[in-house]
Amino acid sequence: MAYVRGDGDYFLYNTQGEVISPDHQYITPTPAEKAGAQKESNVQEAVPYTVYPDNVQTFPSHHRGWSGSTTSTHISSGKPFLPSSSESIQKGLPSRTGGSWIPEIIAVTVSLGAVGSILGILAKFNGHSLPEWPYYITLNALIAVLAAVTTAAMNISLQNSMSQLKWIRFKESRTRLSEMEAFDEASRGTWGAIKLLFTLRGGLLGSFGATVSVIVLLLGPFAQQIATYQTREVESPEGASVSRALNYTGALPGNTSSTGFVPILPLKSAVYNGLFAENGRPAAALAFECQSGNCTWNPYDTLGEYCASGETSGDCGWQVPQGAKLTGRTEVFSMTSQIPTARGDQPHSSIMRLIFMGTEAYNGRPGEIKPWARQCQFSACVQTLETKISNGVLTENTTTTKTNNTVIDNSDLNDGHDHNVYIVSEDGTPYLLGIEAMLSMRGWFSSLFANGSASRSAAAYNRTITGSSVVVNLTVGISSGETFFDSDIVTAFYWNYYEYADGLDRLVKDTATSMTVAFRSFAGAVPVSGRAIYTVSYVHVRWGFAAVPILVVVGAALFLVATIHRSRKSTTQIWKSSALAMLFHGLDDGAKNHFAHTLSLKEQKAQARATKVRLEELDDGALLRM
Template identity: 45%
Template sequence: MAAPYLHPQSSFSEVGLAPNTGAVEEPSRASPPKDTNKRGQSPTVSLTETWTSSPASTQQGSFKEKNGSRTSFGRSSTTSETTWFPEVVCLIIGFASIGAIIGVLAHYNDRTLPQWPYSITLNTIIALLTALANGTLAVPLSNGISQLKWDRFKKDRTVLTDMDLFDQASRGPLGAFNLIARAPGRMMGSFGASITILAFALGPFSQQVATYQNRMVGTDKIAKLPVAVNYTGVLPGDSSSNGYVPILPMKAAVYNGLFAESNPLNPFAVTCETGNCTWPAVDTLAVCSSCIDVTSMMSRYCPNGVPANGDVSTCGWQLPNGAMLNTSTDVFSMTSYLPSPYGLQPYTTILELYFLGTEAQSGPPLNYNPWARQCTLEYCVQTIETAVVDGTLSQNVTQTTTNSTTVNVGSTNGTLPVSITSPNGSSVFISEAAALGIQSWFSDLFMNGSASRNASATVVKDQSVIVNLTVGISSGTTYFDTDIVQTFYWDYYEYADGIGQAMTDLATAMTVAFRTFNGVDKIPGTAYGLEVHLRVRWSWIVVPVLIVLCTILFLAMVIFNANRHKVPLWKGNALAVMFCGMGLDHDSRKLFRGKQSLKERMDVAKHVRVQLDGQGNMAAI
């Protein structure tokens, strides 16, 4: 097909494209032709001469002028102008970048963060790969959209402003949005523009895939747990009933368990360098306590017998074993029983305490409601699970083992230690001397006593503790025989299970004394340290993968469409507009005269329709 017709009187100056420099020099001439159609003093490039091309010259890449001379431009096309190789390479790089992100995240998922040289972090790698993917995927998207404008002009007559619309769409999301809104690109143009907009989410979504969480992991730090397999702490004592007395740490532990308001485990020291440690369940020598309600076994006790009138309101209360409240003025009593070699108690028993009272824990004052508790303290083996969390020690007793064997009345007193077989088959014991020393001291410490509201001389003694109490429903001046009676009385009315808790604290304190005695075993445990690990949220990777797949599909559609319609691969080349030639007639060119601003020319271009012919030239319709 012949070159498009150019009006003899038309020039670039008529459409406002006249250069403000010297005349353009043609490659094959010594000097440019003079332009006779000047406007003012501005030099213009005249298009009054018609250029034609022959098939032979077209094939060789040269043009023939009307005077017969030939100007050869050679083969100036590059690979990017004739193939889709650069776009395919960029697409492969973008695909590989997203694949690398997935691979790196999959490798380090649920693992400790890697330590790389120069303080390079995992976020740096993800950001770098994301930027690489974003940049390389932009090439096929931009060139694909640019190529679609030539397809648009090839297939149908189109307003000139669509040329700019496609160019803007290939440069960023704002132009892409305008392309979608005006929809001149039909399906493929809108599809490519949508991917361009969606591609801006590639970076944020890639960064959201990786999250960092803290967790505890085992370290090589030291974790040691004291465990008692025996106890032999005792001192000789001439003043004791059996010649032995406990060592001072044991006495301190007992007082701490009875009187201290703090946790009786506080003196117990474990080695945990990280502040978070665990140990396997261990068996240790311990002291166990238990309490039961024996109120049903109470009966009236009248020291002088039942009055003749049958009124027992002034009488006290008693249990079958002899524990009693002497009179109605006694509101609380404690009776202790120590095992003897000729008794029927298990020889692991340390002490039995019986508590009786006449006042209820709650209700109106003077609400008489007699009650009785039996509490036992004995040696045992405890299976304990131990942990230190944020520096705070916690223990959980999962199993308790005792020895219920009673003392053989035919045996010699004090020939054997108190021995208990643990669940793992090993034997733990407390030496005979240590057991006798504790028993001797307890016989004085837990002597029988009571609390009374009677201020008579027969009740008040020199060693009595006089306290004006306001605790529970009990109030007023109360007289206590000993400090031990006072503490159990207080605990009963102050707390729901006060006596039982007091016995538990006492047992725990004695167990701590066993486990902190010299020579105890140290069980190794696991010390945990805080570690930051990677947690991958795979749902966030969907958008980056979708962008890559859509870009592949879009480029394939553009390539197929260009081959199908024989559209030149001009893509976004700005020179292509110059090369194709704007075959506007003289009347069409007049429309642009006097239009100085770009906006005015754009308004005119909306009404000028052109179409790309078979030879790659723009022809006005």
């Protein structure tokens, strides 16, 4: 109500009959003053706009919920009129400034759906190759987007639930006014939630909501950690091929050969490569296809060259039953070749037999005599191979071999019989080596692998090169002095004998392997399909990291449900974080009096910690009362 004192000033007085003066002093009016003010107020007419005369001094109103900018009324007499009572103000204010829980329910539903989408996508691609999506969208990018949607949606629910919890707290009991600020900070960010959690001001439900608000920070990182990318090898039936020989018939007529046939040039090249390359990779010349650089094949058969080695040794005499011998003590190494005759004195698939003899062990002492002998049989055969390519390098392992051990007289090739060499594999497939190709190799080998030796003597040094003999001067082996050789072939075998523990076997095997590669590179060769091995990346899901997103979103949903239940149980209006609710439903006059003389924010906070209030429903609306 407003009244006029004798000096013409206008004042307000509250329902207790105390006058609110401009300087916040409470003055009790006389009964006559109350009656005069009541009478004047009854004849005043209010209009919706404020018009103050120029000579009237205005002062701020101290009614709760109002400021100096709040709309006032106009007095028809031309004098300013201030609202008559807080009751008339409160009746014009909205009693409900909040709303429903539908937005929060939708937000929680969206967050649940986003987390479910993350888990569903990861379950779909778990153990599979990385998805290829348009615009270079990656799986990690999609997970990050869904995690961001989850976080944003949950924050809506968590913030509004925490804001509503402060109204519930003050509705259910008298609580320190400072906790209003604590709940408000907790609803705005992580730091406020941490403070509420460690100060234990939020109670059980408030602490639970604060915990969920803090753990939300881990949702994004943990969601990114669910999916990892690992590599594994996968096999493809395409992109891997190597050849095998079903037959070999390459040969040319030649008068220079004792058999009337000479090998084709690529086969000669293969023999020289095996003898002199000394690279340990006689199969490097074999053509293959391996798109991934790593391929494998099931064991398969092929026509090839085989070396069956055998060894005999003695203490003295330096001669073997096959006829090879060292002719004198000056000879330290010898090579003797035996070519099957046309009469059939050796198995039909035999090409050549080599016998090596020596007087020194490859790792012995100079001057120490240790005679030895070793032989090797070159034969056409069917080999079962295990082929593998690793990092572009082909390796083959011969598991089994099969030869034709029948003895056939080839002295007359025109006798109407089939003189070709046939070898039948374990699965019944016949493999053919043409008789012309066989005779061409026998005739050429008889001159290429002519008998020869290595000597250490003055006679050898002064020897004249005659016929097919070639003298080679080479310092090698365990003895001092110079060693002289009859041919390059003898030199190659002598060198390998002293350089490697298995030097003779290695060189003969390399020569046979190189010839097999030649068989597999000409007409009669067919491709063998293998499996290309690719190293691919795939999605590996670590489901343990999914616990955090699931717990957070479920926790947010439970916090919302509990807040709704508490709101209904306590009949608290749904104000949540509404700023209007803070303005319209503030402190009553009695609570405000406690802060009349607090000038600084620090003093006000201290007073708030000592003041307990409670949200109550009055006739003029809900207010925080002491």
